[in-house]
Amino acid sequence: MARRAPAFVCQNCGAASGRWQGRCEACGEWNTITEEGAAAEARAAGPGKPARKGRPFMLEPLAGETEDAPRLPSGIAELDRVTGGGFVRGSVLLVGGDPGIGKSTLLIQTAAALARGGHRSVYISGEEAVAQVRLRAERLGLGSAPVELAAETSVEDIIATLSQGKTPRLVVIDSIQTMWTDAVESAPGTVTQVRGSAQALIRFAKRSGAAVILVGHVTKDGQIAGPRVVEHMVDAVLSFEGEGTHLFRIMRAVKNRFGPTDEIGVFEMTGGGLREVANPSELFLSERDLGSPGTAVFAGIEGSRPLLVEIQALVAPTSLGTPRRAVNGWDQNRLSMVLAVLEAHCGVRLSGHDVYLNVAGGLRIQEPAADLAAAAALVSSLANAPLPADAVYFGEVSLSGAVRPVAQAAARLKEAQKLGFARAVVPEAAGAEVSGSALALNPVGSLVSLVSDIAARGEKTSRNQPKNQRSRDPEDE
Numbered sequence: 521m522a523r524r525a526p527a528f529v530c531q532n533c534g535a536a537s538g539r540w541q542g543r544c545e546a547c548g549e550w551n552t553i554t555e556e557g558a559a560a561e562a563r564a565a566g567p568g569k570p571a572r573k574g575r576p577f578m579l580e581p582l583a584g585e586t587e588d589a590p591r592l593p594s595g596i597a598e599l600d601r602v603t604g605g606g607f608v609r610g611s612v613l614l615v616g617g618d619p620g621i622g623k624s625t626l627l628i629q630t631a632a633a634l635a636r637g638g639h640r641s642v643y644i645s646g647e648e649a650v651a652q653v654r655l656r657a658e659r660l661g662l663g664s665a666p667v668e669l670a671a672e673t674s675v676e677d678i679i680a681t682l683s684q685g686k687t688p689r690l691v692v693i694d695s696i697q698t699m700w701t702d703a704v705e706s707a708p709g710t711v712t713q714v715r716g717s718a719q720a721l722i723r724f725a726k727r728s729g730a731a732v733i734l735v736g737h738v739t740k741d742g743q744i745a746g747p748r749v750v751e752h753m754v755d756a757v758l759s760f761e762g763e764g765t766h767l768f769r770i771m772r773a774v775k776n777r778f779g780p781t782d783e784i785g786v787f788e789m790t791g792g793g794l795r796e797v798a799n800p801s802e803l804f805l806s807e808r809d810l811g812s813p814g815t816a817v818f819a820g821i822e823g824s825r826p827l828l829v830e831i832q833a834l835v836a837p838t839s840l841g842t843p844r845r846a847v848n849g850w851d852q853n854r855l856s857m858v859l860a861v862l863e864a865h866c867g868v869r870l871s872g873h874d875v876y877l878n879v880a881g882g883l884r885i886q887e888p889a890a891d892l893a894a895a896a897a898l899v900s901s902l903a904n905a906p907l908p909a910d911a912v913y914f915g916e917v918s919l920s921g922a923v924r925p926v927a928q929a930a931a932r933l934k935e936a937q938k939l940g941f942a943r944a945v946v947p948e949a950a951g952a953e954v955s956g957s958a959l960a961l962n963p964v965g966s967l968v969s970l971v972s973d974i975a976a977r978g979e980k981t982s983r984n985q986p987k988n989q990r991s992r993d994p995e996d997e
Contacts, residue, residue, distance in 0.1 A: 602772070
Protein backbone atom coordinates (compact mmCIF):
# COMPACT_ATOMS: atom_id res chain seq x y z
CA MET A 521 0.00 0.00 0.00
CA ALA A 522 1.29 3.47 -0.88
CA ARG A 523 2.35 5.57 2.06
CA ARG A 524 0.09 8.53 2.82
CA ALA A 525 1.70 11.93 2.35
CA PRO A 526 1.81 14.09 5.48
CA ALA A 527 -0.64 16.97 5.69
CA PHE A 528 0.40 20.43 6.80
CA VAL A 529 -2.43 22.29 8.54
CA CYS A 530 -2.64 25.98 9.46
CA GLN A 531 -3.32 26.34 13.18
CA ASN A 532 -5.08 29.68 12.60
CA CYS A 533 -7.66 28.87 9.93
CA GLY A 534 -7.45 25.10 9.42
CA ALA A 535 -6.36 25.17 5.76
CA ALA A 536 -4.38 22.08 4.68
CA SER A 537 -1.57 21.86 2.14
CA GLY A 538 0.74 19.16 0.83
CA ARG A 539 3.97 20.87 1.89
CA TRP A 540 5.23 23.20 4.56
CA GLN A 541 5.38 26.92 3.88
CA GLY A 542 6.08 29.92 6.08
CA ARG A 543 2.94 31.86 5.20
CA CYS A 544 -0.57 30.42 4.98
CA GLU A 545 -2.12 31.25 1.62
CA ALA A 546 -5.66 31.08 3.04
CA CYS A 547 -5.44 33.51 5.98
CA GLY A 548 -2.09 35.19 5.39
CA GLU A 549 -0.65 34.39 8.83
CA TRP A 550 3.04 33.53 9.24
CA ASN A 551 4.52 30.49 11.02
CA THR A 552 1.16 28.88 11.76
CA ILE A 553 1.50 25.75 9.56
CA THR A 554 2.44 22.49 11.32
CA GLU A 555 2.64 18.91 10.12
CA GLU A 556 -0.19 16.56 10.98
CA GLY A 557 -0.75 13.01 9.80
CA ALA A 558 -3.12 12.51 6.90
CA ALA A 559 -4.21 9.19 8.38
CA ALA A 560 -5.23 11.01 11.55
CA GLU A 561 -7.24 13.45 9.45
CA ALA A 562 -9.06 10.55 7.87
CA ARG A 563 -9.81 8.95 11.23
CA ALA A 564 -11.06 12.27 12.60
CA ALA A 565 -13.45 12.58 9.67
CA GLY A 566 -14.82 9.06 10.30
CA PRO A 567 -13.96 5.36 10.04
CA GLY A 568 -12.55 4.29 6.70
CA LYS A 569 -15.38 1.91 5.77
CA PRO A 570 -16.79 1.40 2.30
CA ALA A 571 -19.69 3.67 1.47
CA ARG A 572 -23.03 2.09 2.37
CA LYS A 573 -26.20 2.44 0.45
CA GLY A 574 -28.28 5.34 1.74
CA ARG A 575 -31.81 4.91 3.04
CA PRO A 576 -34.61 7.30 2.13
CA PHE A 577 -36.08 9.50 4.84
CA MET A 578 -39.31 11.44 5.14
CA LEU A 579 -39.43 15.11 4.11
CA GLU A 580 -41.55 17.50 6.15
CA PRO A 581 -43.55 20.47 4.81
CA LEU A 582 -42.41 23.97 5.69
CA ALA A 583 -45.83 24.83 7.16
CA GLY A 584 -46.65 23.22 10.48
CA GLU A 585 -46.78 23.68 14.22
CA THR A 586 -43.66 24.89 15.97
CA GLU A 587 -42.71 24.69 19.62
CA ASP A 588 -40.36 26.90 21.56
CA ALA A 589 -37.14 25.22 22.58
CA PRO A 590 -37.27 24.17 26.26
CA ARG A 591 -34.92 26.36 28.27
CA LEU A 592 -33.22 26.14 31.62
CA PRO A 593 -32.69 29.55 33.32
CA SER A 594 -29.12 29.89 34.50
CA GLY A 595 -29.99 31.86 37.63
CA ILE A 596 -27.98 34.86 36.32
CA ALA A 597 -30.33 37.33 34.65
CA GLU A 598 -27.68 39.04 32.50
CA LEU A 599 -26.50 35.70 31.11
CA ASP A 600 -30.09 34.68 30.39
CA ARG A 601 -30.58 37.95 28.51
CA VAL A 602 -27.65 37.18 26.20
CA THR A 603 -28.57 33.54 25.59
CA GLY A 604 -32.21 34.40 24.90
CA GLY A 605 -33.80 33.15 28.12
CA GLY A 606 -31.54 30.35 29.35
CA PHE A 607 -29.79 27.21 28.16
CA VAL A 608 -31.57 25.05 25.58
CA ARG A 609 -31.41 21.29 26.11
CA GLY A 610 -28.70 19.72 23.99
CA SER A 611 -27.19 23.06 22.99
CA VAL A 612 -23.46 23.74 22.82
CA LEU A 613 -22.10 27.21 23.59
CA LEU A 614 -18.60 28.52 22.91
CA VAL A 615 -17.41 31.27 25.30
CA GLY A 616 -14.32 33.27 24.37
CA GLY A 617 -12.47 36.12 26.04
CA ASP A 618 -9.07 37.49 26.98
CA PRO A 619 -7.04 35.70 29.67
CA GLY A 620 -8.05 36.79 33.16
CA ILE A 621 -11.23 38.52 31.99
CA GLY A 622 -13.44 36.34 34.23
CA LYS A 623 -14.67 33.46 32.03
CA SER A 624 -13.96 30.76 34.60
CA THR A 625 -15.39 32.92 37.39
CA LEU A 626 -18.66 33.48 35.55
CA LEU A 627 -19.03 29.82 34.59
CA ILE A 628 -18.34 28.49 38.09
CA GLN A 629 -20.95 30.94 39.37
CA THR A 630 -23.40 29.68 36.73
CA ALA A 631 -22.70 26.04 37.57
CA ALA A 632 -23.17 26.75 41.28
CA ALA A 633 -26.47 28.56 40.69
CA LEU A 634 -27.87 25.61 38.72
CA ALA A 635 -26.54 23.06 41.22
CA ARG A 636 -28.22 24.91 44.10
CA GLY A 637 -31.44 24.77 42.07
CA GLY A 638 -31.35 20.97 42.09
CA HIS A 639 -29.77 20.40 38.66
CA ARG A 640 -26.69 18.28 38.13
CA SER A 641 -23.80 20.55 37.09
CA VAL A 642 -20.35 19.32 36.11
CA TYR A 643 -17.23 21.47 35.76
CA ILE A 644 -14.34 19.86 33.84
CA SER A 645 -11.06 21.77 33.97
CA GLY A 646 -8.21 20.95 31.63
CA GLU A 647 -6.00 23.80 32.80
CA GLU A 648 -6.34 23.79 36.59
CA ALA A 649 -6.30 21.16 39.28
CA VAL A 650 -9.38 20.42 41.34
CA ALA A 651 -7.79 22.15 44.35
CA GLN A 652 -7.36 25.37 42.35
CA VAL A 653 -11.01 25.34 41.28
CA ARG A 654 -12.05 24.75 44.89
CA LEU A 655 -9.98 27.71 46.05
CA ARG A 656 -11.74 29.97 43.54
CA ALA A 657 -15.14 28.65 44.60
CA GLU A 658 -14.37 29.29 48.28
CA ARG A 659 -13.20 32.81 47.51
CA LEU A 660 -16.49 33.44 45.72
CA GLY A 661 -18.54 31.97 48.56
CA LEU A 662 -19.62 28.95 46.49
CA GLY A 663 -17.85 26.20 48.42
CA SER A 664 -21.11 24.64 49.58
CA ALA A 665 -22.65 24.38 46.10
CA PRO A 666 -23.03 20.73 44.94
CA VAL A 667 -21.00 21.18 41.74
CA GLU A 668 -19.13 18.08 40.51
CA LEU A 669 -15.50 18.82 39.62
CA ALA A 670 -12.83 17.00 37.64
CA ALA A 671 -9.46 17.78 36.09
CA GLU A 672 -9.37 15.74 32.87
CA THR A 673 -8.44 16.27 29.22
CA SER A 674 -9.38 12.97 27.54
CA VAL A 675 -12.67 13.42 25.71
CA GLU A 676 -13.47 9.69 25.74
CA ASP A 677 -12.99 9.49 29.52
CA ILE A 678 -15.10 12.63 30.04
CA ILE A 679 -18.00 11.32 27.95
CA ALA A 680 -17.87 7.90 29.63
CA THR A 681 -17.99 9.54 33.07
CA LEU A 682 -20.83 11.91 32.18
CA SER A 683 -22.86 9.05 30.71
CA GLN A 684 -23.04 7.32 34.10
CA GLY A 685 -25.93 8.05 36.41
CA LYS A 686 -28.26 10.99 35.98
CA THR A 687 -27.72 13.08 32.87
CA PRO A 688 -26.14 16.43 33.79
CA ARG A 689 -28.05 19.57 32.86
CA LEU A 690 -24.90 21.67 32.44
CA VAL A 691 -21.36 20.66 31.54
CA VAL A 692 -18.53 23.21 31.46
CA ILE A 693 -15.37 22.31 29.53
CA ASP A 694 -12.50 24.68 30.39
CA SER A 695 -11.02 24.80 27.83
CA ILE A 696 -11.54 23.11 24.46
CA GLN A 697 -7.91 23.80 23.44
CA THR A 698 -6.67 21.43 26.19
CA MET A 699 -8.92 18.51 25.19
CA TRP A 700 -7.70 15.56 23.11
CA THR A 701 -9.32 12.49 21.56
CA ASP A 702 -7.88 9.09 20.67
CA ALA A 703 -9.30 9.39 17.15
CA VAL A 704 -6.72 12.03 16.26
CA GLU A 705 -2.93 11.57 16.25
CA SER A 706 -1.79 15.09 16.95
CA ALA A 707 -0.97 17.27 19.93
CA PRO A 708 -3.73 18.94 22.00
CA GLY A 709 -4.53 22.43 20.81
CA THR A 710 -3.94 21.70 17.14
CA VAL A 711 -6.68 22.30 14.61
CA THR A 712 -7.41 18.61 14.16
CA GLN A 713 -7.61 17.92 17.89
CA VAL A 714 -9.83 20.93 18.60
CA ARG A 715 -12.17 19.97 15.77
CA GLY A 716 -12.30 16.29 16.74
CA SER A 717 -12.79 16.99 20.46
CA ALA A 718 -15.52 19.55 19.81
CA GLN A 719 -17.34 17.17 17.47
CA ALA A 720 -17.33 14.38 20.08
CA LEU A 721 -18.67 16.70 22.80
CA ILE A 722 -21.34 18.07 20.46
CA ARG A 723 -22.52 14.53 19.66
CA PHE A 724 -22.75 13.81 23.40
CA ALA A 725 -24.78 16.98 23.99
CA LYS A 726 -27.26 16.22 21.21
CA ARG A 727 -27.63 12.61 22.31
CA SER A 728 -28.03 13.23 26.05
CA GLY A 729 -29.77 16.62 26.11
CA ALA A 730 -27.14 18.20 28.36
CA ALA A 731 -26.16 21.82 27.74
CA VAL A 732 -22.40 22.01 27.14
CA ILE A 733 -20.32 25.20 27.47
CA LEU A 734 -16.90 25.18 25.81
CA VAL A 735 -14.36 27.79 26.87
CA GLY A 736 -12.16 28.97 24.00
CA HIS A 737 -8.88 30.87 24.02
CA VAL A 738 -8.56 34.03 21.96
CA THR A 739 -5.77 35.28 19.73
CA LYS A 740 -4.00 38.64 20.04
CA ASP A 741 -6.60 40.09 17.65
CA GLY A 742 -9.45 39.11 19.97
CA GLN A 743 -10.69 36.24 17.76
CA ILE A 744 -11.41 32.82 19.22
CA ALA A 745 -8.36 30.65 18.61
CA GLY A 746 -8.58 27.49 16.55
CA PRO A 747 -10.45 26.65 13.38
CA ARG A 748 -13.49 28.69 12.38
CA VAL A 749 -15.35 25.44 11.78
CA VAL A 750 -15.82 25.05 15.56
CA GLU A 751 -17.78 28.32 15.65
CA HIS A 752 -20.00 26.94 12.89
CA MET A 753 -20.49 23.64 14.72
CA VAL A 754 -21.73 25.09 18.02
CA ASP A 755 -25.16 26.64 18.61
CA ALA A 756 -24.00 29.91 20.17
CA VAL A 757 -20.77 31.89 20.37
CA LEU A 758 -20.50 34.29 23.31
CA SER A 759 -17.76 36.89 23.59
CA PHE A 760 -16.72 38.07 27.06
CA GLU A 761 -15.16 41.54 26.77
CA GLY A 762 -13.69 44.12 29.07
CA GLU A 763 -10.55 46.00 30.01
CA GLY A 764 -8.36 44.80 32.82
CA THR A 765 -8.24 48.33 34.25
CA HIS A 766 -12.04 48.63 34.41
CA LEU A 767 -14.35 46.80 36.79
CA PHE A 768 -17.13 45.97 34.38
CA ARG A 769 -17.36 43.16 31.83
CA ILE A 770 -19.66 42.83 28.82
CA MET A 771 -20.91 39.60 27.29
CA ARG A 772 -22.11 39.66 23.67
CA ALA A 773 -23.72 36.97 21.55
CA VAL A 774 -21.75 36.77 18.30
CA LYS A 775 -23.90 33.85 17.13
CA ASN A 776 -27.05 32.37 18.64
CA ARG A 777 -29.33 29.83 17.01
CA PHE A 778 -31.89 30.09 19.80
CA GLY A 779 -31.96 33.81 20.53
CA PRO A 780 -30.94 37.32 19.48
CA THR A 781 -27.39 38.31 18.60
CA ASP A 782 -27.62 41.99 19.54
CA GLU A 783 -28.17 41.70 23.29
CA ILE A 784 -25.46 42.35 25.86
CA GLY A 785 -25.04 41.40 29.49
CA VAL A 786 -23.16 43.75 31.81
CA PHE A 787 -21.29 42.51 34.87
CA GLU A 788 -19.10 44.21 37.45
CA MET A 789 -16.02 42.47 38.82
CA THR A 790 -16.03 42.53 42.62
CA GLY A 791 -14.20 40.73 45.38
CA GLY A 792 -17.04 38.24 45.52
CA GLY A 793 -17.05 37.50 41.79
CA LEU A 794 -19.04 38.95 38.93
CA ARG A 795 -22.08 40.99 39.93
CA GLU A 796 -24.94 41.74 37.55
CA VAL A 797 -25.45 45.38 36.58
CA ALA A 798 -29.16 45.99 36.11
CA ASN A 799 -28.73 49.62 35.01
CA PRO A 800 -25.46 49.97 33.05
CA SER A 801 -26.09 53.65 32.25
CA GLU A 802 -25.62 54.62 35.89
CA LEU A 803 -22.32 52.71 35.93
CA PHE A 804 -20.94 54.39 32.80
CA LEU A 805 -22.02 57.87 33.93
CA SER A 806 -21.12 57.56 37.61
CA GLU A 807 -17.82 59.49 37.36
CA ARG A 808 -18.69 62.23 34.87
CA ASP A 809 -16.66 65.42 34.94
CA LEU A 810 -19.45 67.98 34.65
CA GLY A 811 -18.71 71.28 32.99
CA SER A 812 -15.60 70.19 31.10
CA PRO A 813 -15.27 70.91 27.37
CA GLY A 814 -15.08 67.93 25.05
CA THR A 815 -17.59 65.63 26.75
CA ALA A 816 -21.00 64.62 25.42
CA VAL A 817 -23.48 62.00 26.62
CA PHE A 818 -24.59 59.60 23.90
CA ALA A 819 -27.97 57.86 24.17
CA GLY A 820 -27.31 54.52 22.49
CA ILE A 821 -29.02 51.17 22.05
CA GLU A 822 -27.41 47.78 22.66
CA GLY A 823 -29.85 45.13 21.52
CA SER A 824 -33.16 46.06 23.11
CA ARG A 825 -31.51 47.92 26.00
CA PRO A 826 -30.98 51.71 25.93
CA LEU A 827 -27.55 52.65 27.18
CA LEU A 828 -26.14 56.09 28.03
CA VAL A 829 -22.36 56.57 27.84
CA GLU A 830 -20.03 59.53 27.87
CA ILE A 831 -17.95 60.32 24.79
CA GLN A 832 -14.78 62.28 25.49
CA ALA A 833 -12.78 64.23 22.91
CA LEU A 834 -9.54 66.18 23.06
CA VAL A 835 -8.44 68.43 20.20
CA ALA A 836 -4.97 69.89 20.69
CA PRO A 837 -2.55 71.76 18.39
CA THR A 838 0.14 69.50 16.96
CA SER A 839 3.78 70.08 16.16
CA LEU A 840 3.96 67.04 13.90
CA GLY A 841 3.71 67.11 10.15
CA THR A 842 0.91 64.55 10.23
CA PRO A 843 -1.68 65.10 12.98
CA ARG A 844 -2.45 62.12 15.14
CA ARG A 845 -5.89 60.50 15.19
CA ALA A 846 -6.42 58.16 18.15
CA VAL A 847 -9.73 56.55 19.06
CA ASN A 848 -10.69 54.11 21.79
CA GLY A 849 -14.09 52.40 21.85
CA TRP A 850 -15.29 53.61 18.45
CA ASP A 851 -14.60 52.90 14.80
CA GLN A 852 -11.48 54.64 13.49
CA ASN A 853 -12.99 54.98 10.01
CA ARG A 854 -16.13 56.54 11.49
CA LEU A 855 -14.04 59.16 13.26
CA SER A 856 -12.21 59.99 10.03
CA MET A 857 -15.54 60.46 8.26
CA VAL A 858 -16.90 62.81 10.96
CA LEU A 859 -13.70 64.86 10.87
CA ALA A 860 -13.92 65.15 7.09
CA VAL A 861 -17.55 66.31 7.25
CA LEU A 862 -16.70 68.89 9.92
CA GLU A 863 -13.90 70.31 7.80
CA ALA A 864 -15.67 70.19 4.43
CA HIS A 865 -19.16 71.42 5.37
CA CYS A 866 -18.79 73.20 8.71
CA GLY A 867 -15.51 75.06 8.29
CA VAL A 868 -13.93 73.41 11.33
CA ARG A 869 -10.19 73.31 10.61
CA LEU A 870 -8.68 70.26 12.28
CA SER A 871 -5.76 69.61 9.93
CA GLY A 872 -3.34 71.22 12.39
CA HIS A 873 -4.65 69.47 15.50
CA ASP A 874 -4.24 66.10 17.11
CA VAL A 875 -7.58 64.42 17.79
CA TYR A 876 -8.23 61.93 20.57
CA LEU A 877 -11.63 60.28 21.09
CA ASN A 878 -12.54 57.97 23.94
CA VAL A 879 -15.69 56.18 25.09
CA ALA A 880 -15.68 56.41 28.88
CA GLY A 881 -15.58 53.16 30.80
CA GLY A 882 -14.02 51.12 27.99
CA LEU A 883 -17.30 50.30 26.25
CA ARG A 884 -17.13 49.76 22.50
CA ILE A 885 -19.85 51.48 20.45
CA GLN A 886 -20.79 50.00 17.10
CA GLU A 887 -23.86 51.90 15.93
CA PRO A 888 -23.62 55.02 13.69
CA ALA A 889 -26.04 56.92 15.95
CA ALA A 890 -23.00 58.10 17.93
CA ASP A 891 -21.90 60.40 15.08
CA LEU A 892 -23.72 63.44 16.46
CA ALA A 893 -22.39 62.98 20.00
CA ALA A 894 -18.83 62.50 18.73
CA ALA A 895 -19.06 65.61 16.55
CA ALA A 896 -20.44 67.65 19.47
CA ALA A 897 -17.60 66.51 21.74
CA LEU A 898 -14.97 67.33 19.10
CA VAL A 899 -16.29 70.84 18.43
CA SER A 900 -16.74 71.44 22.17
CA SER A 901 -13.09 70.61 22.80
CA LEU A 902 -11.84 72.75 19.91
CA ALA A 903 -13.97 75.78 20.88
CA ASN A 904 -13.38 75.28 24.63
CA ALA A 905 -17.16 75.36 25.07
CA PRO A 906 -18.64 73.03 27.72
CA LEU A 907 -21.82 71.31 26.58
CA PRO A 908 -24.95 71.32 28.77
CA ALA A 909 -24.53 68.73 31.50
CA ASP A 910 -28.21 67.71 31.28
CA ALA A 911 -28.27 67.05 27.51
CA VAL A 912 -27.95 63.85 25.49
CA TYR A 913 -27.08 63.49 21.82
CA PHE A 914 -27.84 60.92 19.14
CA GLY A 915 -28.08 60.96 15.35
CA GLU A 916 -26.28 59.70 12.27
CA VAL A 917 -24.23 62.17 10.22
CA SER A 918 -24.24 61.73 6.45
CA LEU A 919 -21.44 62.74 4.10
CA SER A 920 -23.46 65.81 3.08
CA GLY A 921 -23.53 67.04 6.67
CA ALA A 922 -27.20 66.21 7.22
CA VAL A 923 -28.26 64.59 10.50
CA ARG A 924 -30.31 61.47 9.82
CA PRO A 925 -32.78 59.79 12.20
CA VAL A 926 -31.96 56.55 13.97
CA ALA A 927 -34.03 53.67 15.28
CA GLN A 928 -35.70 53.51 18.73
CA ALA A 929 -35.46 57.23 19.44
CA ALA A 930 -38.31 57.07 21.96
CA ALA A 931 -36.52 54.40 24.04
CA ARG A 932 -33.35 56.50 24.09
CA LEU A 933 -35.22 59.56 25.34
CA LYS A 934 -37.09 57.56 27.96
CA GLU A 935 -33.83 56.23 29.40
CA ALA A 936 -32.35 59.73 29.44
CA GLN A 937 -35.38 61.10 31.28
CA LYS A 938 -35.17 58.28 33.84
CA LEU A 939 -31.56 59.22 34.61
CA GLY A 940 -32.39 62.89 35.17
CA PHE A 941 -31.49 64.49 31.82
CA ALA A 942 -33.64 67.46 30.83
CA ARG A 943 -32.87 68.05 27.14
CA ALA A 944 -31.86 66.15 24.03
CA VAL A 945 -30.27 67.08 20.71
CA VAL A 946 -32.03 64.87 18.17
CA PRO A 947 -32.30 64.62 14.37
CA GLU A 948 -34.86 66.98 12.93
CA ALA A 949 -36.26 64.22 10.72
CA ALA A 950 -37.22 62.11 13.75
CA GLY A 951 -40.50 64.04 13.82
CA ALA A 952 -43.46 62.35 15.45
CA GLU A 953 -41.39 59.60 17.06
CA VAL A 954 -39.90 62.04 19.60
CA SER A 955 -42.75 64.54 19.78
CA GLY A 956 -44.31 63.05 22.92
CA SER A 957 -41.12 63.15 24.99
CA ALA A 958 -41.04 65.10 28.25
CA LEU A 959 -37.50 66.28 27.52
CA ALA A 960 -36.79 69.65 25.92
CA LEU A 961 -35.88 68.73 22.36
CA ASN A 962 -33.42 70.58 20.16
CA PRO A 963 -33.91 69.14 16.64
CA VAL A 964 -30.99 69.68 14.23
CA GLY A 965 -31.21 69.06 10.52
CA SER A 966 -27.55 69.55 9.65
CA LEU A 967 -24.24 69.49 11.42
CA VAL A 968 -23.70 73.16 10.57
CA SER A 969 -26.41 74.31 12.99
CA LEU A 970 -24.96 72.20 15.82
CA VAL A 971 -21.46 73.59 15.22
CA SER A 972 -22.76 77.18 15.21
CA ASP A 973 -24.61 76.64 18.50
CA ILE A 974 -21.52 75.21 20.20
CA ALA A 975 -19.32 77.98 18.79
CA ALA A 976 -21.73 80.58 20.19
CA ARG A 977 -21.51 78.95 23.61
CA GLY A 978 -17.71 79.06 23.35
CA GLU A 979 -17.70 82.79 22.61
CA LYS A 980 -20.06 83.45 25.51
CA THR A 981 -17.88 81.42 27.88
CA SER A 982 -14.78 83.27 26.73
CA ARG A 983 -16.41 86.68 27.32
CA ASN A 984 -17.50 85.69 30.81
CA GLN A 985 -14.00 84.60 31.81
CA PRO A 986 -11.65 87.07 33.57
CA LYS A 987 -8.93 88.52 31.38
CA ASN A 988 -6.13 86.71 33.14
CA GLN A 989 -7.88 83.33 32.62
CA ARG A 990 -8.45 83.69 28.89
CA SER A 991 -6.27 81.64 26.63
CA ARG A 992 -3.63 83.68 24.87
CA ASP A 993 -3.06 83.30 21.15
CA PRO A 994 0.63 83.50 20.16
CA GLU A 995 -0.31 85.50 17.05
CA ASP A 996 -1.77 88.28 19.20
CA GLU A 997 1.53 88.96 20.95
